[in-house]
Amino acid sequence: MIRLFVFPLVLILASCKEKSVQTYDVAVTNAQVIHLESGTVKNQNIFLVDGKIAAVQAVDSTQEFKAGTTIDASGKYVLPGFWDNHIHLRGGDSLIGNNENFLKLFIANGITTVRDAGGDLTHAVMNWKAQIANGELNGPTIFTAGPKIDGPNASWAGSLEVENEDDVVRALDSLEALGVDFVKIYDSRISPENYLNAIKEAKKRGFTVSGHMPFTVTLAETVTAGMDGIEHLYYIMKGCASNESDVTEKLKNGEMGFWDAMPALMDAYSDSTAQATFNRLKKNDVFVVPTLHIGKTLSYLDELDHSNDEYLSYMGQGIIKTYEGRIQSALRASEEAREDRKELDRFFGKLVKSLDSAGVQLLAGSDSGAYNSYTYPGISLHQELQTMVANGISPLNALRTSAVNGAKFLNQTTDYGSISEGKVSDLVILEANPLENIEHTQNIHTVIKGSKIFSKSELQELLNTSKID
Numbered sequence: 001m002i003r004l005f006v007f008p009l010v011l012i013l014a015s016c017k018e019k020s021v022q023t024y025d026v027a028v029t030n031a032q033v034i035h036l037e038s039g040t041v042k043n044q045n046i047f048l049v050d051g052k053i054a055a056v057q058a059v060d061s062t063q064e065f066k067a068g069t070t071i072d073a074s075g076k077y078v079l080p081g082f083w084d085n086h087i088h089l090r091g092g093d094s095l096i097g098n099n100e101n102f103l104k105l106f107i108a109n110g111i112t113t114v115r116d117a118g119g120d121l122t123h124a125v126m127n128w129k130a131q132i133a134n135g136e137l138n139g140p141t142i143f144t145a146g147p148k149i150d151g152p153n154a155s156w157a158g159s160l161e162v163e164n165e166d167d168v169v170r171a172l173d174s175l176e177a178l179g180v181d182f183v184k185i186y187d188s189r190i191s192p193e194n195y196l197n198a199i200k201e202a203k204k205r206g207f208t209v210s211g212h213m214p215f216t217v218t219l220a221e222t223v224t225a226g227m228d229g230i231e232h233l234y235y236i237m238k239g240c241a242s243n244e245s246d247v248t249e250k251l252k253n254g255e256m257g258f259w260d261a262m263p264a265l266m267d268a269y270s271d272s273t274a275q276a277t278f279n280r281l282k283k284n285d286v287f288v289v290p291t292l293h294i295g296k297t298l299s300y301l302d303e304l305d306h307s308n309d310e311y312l313s314y315m316g317q318g319i320i321k322t323y324e325g326r327i328q329s330a331l332r333a334s335e336e337a338r339e340d341r342k343e344l345d346r347f348f349g350k351l352v353k354s355l356d357s358a359g360v361q362l363l364a365g366s367d368s369g370a371y372n373s374y375t376y377p378g379i380s381l382h383q384e385l386q387t388m389v390a391n392g393i394s395p396l397n398a399l400r401t402s403a404v405n406g407a408k409f410l411n412q413t414t415d416y417g418s419i420s421e422g423k424v425s426d427l428v429i430l431e432a433n434p435l436e437n438i439e440h441t442q443n444i445h446t447v448i449k450g451s452k453i454f455s456k457s458e459l460q461e462l463l464n465t466s467k468i469d
Helices: 002-019 093-108 122-133 165-178 192-204 219-225 234-239 244-252 258-267 271-283 292-299 310-314 316-322 324-332 335-358 379-390 395-400 403-409 438-442 456-464
Strands: 021-035 040-049 052-058 064-072 077-080 082-087 111-116 141-144 183-185 209-211 229-231 287-289 426-430 444-449 452-455
Touching: 021 052, 021 426, 077 403, 082 379, 082 403, 093 111, 093 122, 093 310, 093 316, 093 444, 093 456, 111 403, 111 426, 122 141, 165 192, 183 192, 192 209, 192 219, 219 234, 219 271, 234 244, 234 258, 234 271, 234 335, 244 258, 258 335, 271 335, 287 403, 292 335, 292 379, 316 324, 335 379, 379 395, 379 438, 395 403, 395 438, 444 456, 452 456
Parallel strands: 021 064, 021 077, 082 111, 111 141, 183 209, 209 229, 229 287
Antiparallel strands: 021 040, 040 052, 077 426, 426 444, 444 452
């Protein structure tokens, strides 16, 4: 009887031991994993299968494993791949190649996801989006707005121009047919009525909506209509000014222009008005995209020489030519206008810190792309994070404005935003801790984009092959 029982028991134990060995495509071992939601750093192993995170375990786990590829991340820090939450892929057919070249720059800088905030290359962007998803093209996941909605004679090529309610319906029908990921509304020519109606109609259809805000409406009206994301700080500043109603009426009546309103709004900033605005933004779950780095860059075009910028070699003459408009405008500006612009830049630095302190959700976005002078795809996202920190935001909170808040804003938290089981395996491995020094976000060891792994040498090769003569 004893012998009969012992033999099956041995088989059972052997079988259990075999089953305990897990097989993965990729194992990232001995990593310092930065969990941005909690702010904790844990020594863990990350296991990947089919482009997703299969398990995250403590390094002292007894789980045995086999992996097709093992990356020893000892002494290194892992966090979700960066998101640039405001870029532009645009410039017309002649610049399609230049824009496609940007895709490599994003990956080389650890940016695994971008939010394309409107342009005139929608069909090309949709093709790239599909090719990237299928692994046929190296680049970040693209969430795109397609064409912007604006009024008649819109400033930007490719915009959907609306003059009445029927136009708004047709524009949104078009965007639905294109399969865009969110709706972007611009403020160059759109009437206040069509603007607010476009937000409401887009929300009825289930779209996430972001945009500029005509100064002919108030921030409260915009939020009440259902706006999800405010691009840039001009509009937040307006909502923090005690004279917002007066300025709005003057804009409506043609007594004041957009740039004329800036000093008046800055001077009328009110702490009590600002706190009420911040509370409204929080209550309605509205995100704000500060775009600080481009603001600073454009504010000092009259002083700084960019002719030796490394990233100019990746832009090509076609993109560089689009920079001229802003450059010449800055050089032609009066001394008073130049100083006003710099004062506005300083004001925005203080405003973004106030937004962060109040708990308003921020999104890190570079606004890089054609026409936005010397704000380069890829590297400018890191410069945006650095500018946030320079203005008093903690490195942890700055990092949250990238992947964590980006995923929340676009309702993509099932797949993105944290290092946890079931999420897409978009990861960046850093040589040093960005919580101690935000500049370490640029010290990249490895980028993992789904099932693709880019070593440091391969990242450098992406840069090398991105140079345009």
